[in-house]
Amino acid sequence: MLAKRINTPQVSAFLAWSFLFTPALLHDSSWIAWILVPASALLIWPLTATRIVLIPALITLSLLGAINIFHIGFFGYLADEFFIATALRSNQNEMKEFVQTLPALQIAQVLAWCMAAFFASKTIIRSRSHGSYTAPRTSYLCAMLIWAALAAWGVSKKMDSTTFFQKMHRVYPMHLVQASFRHHEMEQGLFYHPLIPVQPPEHVLAKTIVVVLGESATAQRWSLLGYQDADTNAPLRNKAGVAATQVRAEGPNTASALPFMLTGFSASESVARQAASFIDLAHHAGYKTFVFTNSRFNNQQEDFYSLALRRSTDVYKKVGDGDFDEVLTPFLQTALSDTAEHKLIVLHTYGSHPGVNQRYPATRYQLPDPYDNSILYTSDLLEQWISIAQQSNPSSSLLLYASDHGLVMPPLSQTYRTGDAPSTYEVPLLLWSGAPDASPLGALRTSLPTMGSGSNAVLQQLAVRAMGYAPPDGKQ
Secondary structure: OOHHHHHHHHHHHHHHHHHOOOHHHHOOOOOOHHHHHHHHHHHHHHHOHHHHHHHHHHHHHHHHHHHHHHHHHHHHHOOHHHHHHHHHHOHHHHHHHHOOOOHHHHHHHHHHHHHHHHHHHHHHHHHHHHOOOOOOHHHHHHHHHHHHHHHHHHOOOOOOOHHHHHHHHOOOOHHHHHHHHHHHHHHHOOOOOOOOOOOOOOOOOEEEEEEEOOOOOOOHHHHHOOOOOOOOOOOHHHOOOOEEEEEEEOOOOOOHHHHHHHHOHHHHHHHOOOOOOHHHHHHHOEEEEEEOOOOOOOOOOHOOOOOOOOOOOOOOEEEOOHHHHHHHHHHHHHHHHHOOOOOEEEEOOOOOOOOOHOOOOOOOOOOOOOHHHHHHHHHHHHHHHHHHHHHHHEEEEEEEEEEOOOOEEEOOOOOOOOOOOOHHHHEEEEEEEEEOOOHHHHHHHHHHOOOOEEOOOOHHHHHHHHEEEEEOOOOO
16 A cells, blocks of 8 residues: 555655755765755755756756865865855966866766766656656645745744855755855955054054965975975075964965955955955055966956955056966066055965966976975075065065965875865965064064964964054054
8 A cells, every 4th residue: 555655756756856965965974964965855846846947956956066076075065155256256277277187086076976967867857757747745845834934933033034044054055055145245345445543553664565475385395394305495495584484274275265364354254344454554554555466367357355455556467377476576676666665565476276287387397296396486486586675675675475275285296186184274474574683573583473373364464563553462
């Protein structure tokens, strides 16, 4: 009797539908996550009611599965608002380069997923067209009743729609809805007016400040910080006035980590706090501000990152699109020769961005490991830029460098990933000043955090202290 009541095509369809929700298990395989897979499938099950909605739903879930498999493989968690921000700001060249550096295993995993998702979708569509198929009113009604109960709960808690859907992030794929809301909130507040102290600082420590925003360099490959397989910092080793330490990246990718280097906060918190970047504060303090970028990004639209770099900048120029970072050198020289008494110059590098074997002139750098070559090339440039700044203003110049995040690259490897690994989050911070240690500017050199005790947000703090602003705790 029970066997007669079981609608085999419908059961097969629901099992196939549930399979499309399994990428969540790659992020969390706890028993709760296993329960949430069929629960999520049931809640989204009403989308199978009509073919008009079913086909787009199947395509969307299949694509989201592929995206999440890639994202979990690189970062260890499901796609979030920073994935959306990265996708929107990446240009064609960066996307092409990204595809070329994908590990074969991840490509195979995604292809296997796409094939399995195709057969699952085929099973669902076939059951929808099956002669014995009848509209599963009971399951639809059950899903709708659950949604109604959840909505009533949200109303009782006085939640708006944004908060409600953010609370539902454990229901796959609502995490992407949550990410979309967060990204939207960040973009909505894009043109905020930063809150700046009423009075500019009276006593600046450095008249010339050069801030180098590094890319994808891990402290684990810096010989100044203990790496022994190659002397990747040889040009800096005997450079007077240089101090370096290891700090923690505030995120595994540029979209999540760079805002901390600019404002000291995440992108969303910067918007909420109307936080000023160190460029905003420099402009307020009377510095002439220059920003030169070699980063690859889609410059056809504004986002938090481009606006934070341009908002208070007197001279802004995109000088390259992932070229060798030496393309920045003549612009640094020109800015240093400017007649302004106080200058802030920001160099946004492409650093060791994947693929690392394309980040340096191969004829000049021939270490066995491409990642080591890219770090050595950056060290050469830092030494050159320090020398140029030193010649311009020997006693009142400061150069700061920090990387946004690192990479996970096995020795001699051409492939990489980022994510929950020490080499992703352990990044270098460097400070150079020609001033003696006993001077207020030279004292910044001795104030660097001990190995591993600070974050790359220290870059922002050091820059504003050099402008004469008091540190957050009020102590110099």
